[in-house]
Amino acid sequence: MKKDNSPKQEFLFGKRNYMIMLIGIAVIALGFILMAGGGSDDPNVFNPDIYNWQRIRLAPTLVIIGLGIEIYAIFANPKK
Template structure:
């Protein structure tokens, strides 16, 4: 590689723009919230079964939030920050 190309590469530009990072943070928050909602439901006594692990929150809501969060992450990665919607 030539010296000129090396200098162009090492200018210190980020791969993603501010908009991308904002959407990535939103997606990460959705994923974290989904895993937090999935947690718990166990019993302190191993001989006693607790039905709370089958609650609507743990079976439906939390995995849906995690999948939505991953979808937002994919959108954030594919989003073109240099494309200006206002002309």
């Protein structure tokens, strides 16, 4: 009989790290979804909706917060 002396495959991050990463990806995706839209169907008509608070302030802030969550997920101790 053969003995299995190969080392057990271990993931780089723990389950907690992956959960935090998924939350960060969801926050980033929400930021990009909020940035979308605001265009005009007629190219000769300007739609000032593109400069509303949601697209100028909220969406980029969510993307930056999501990136911060991702950085935290990478540096978080998986053993805790």
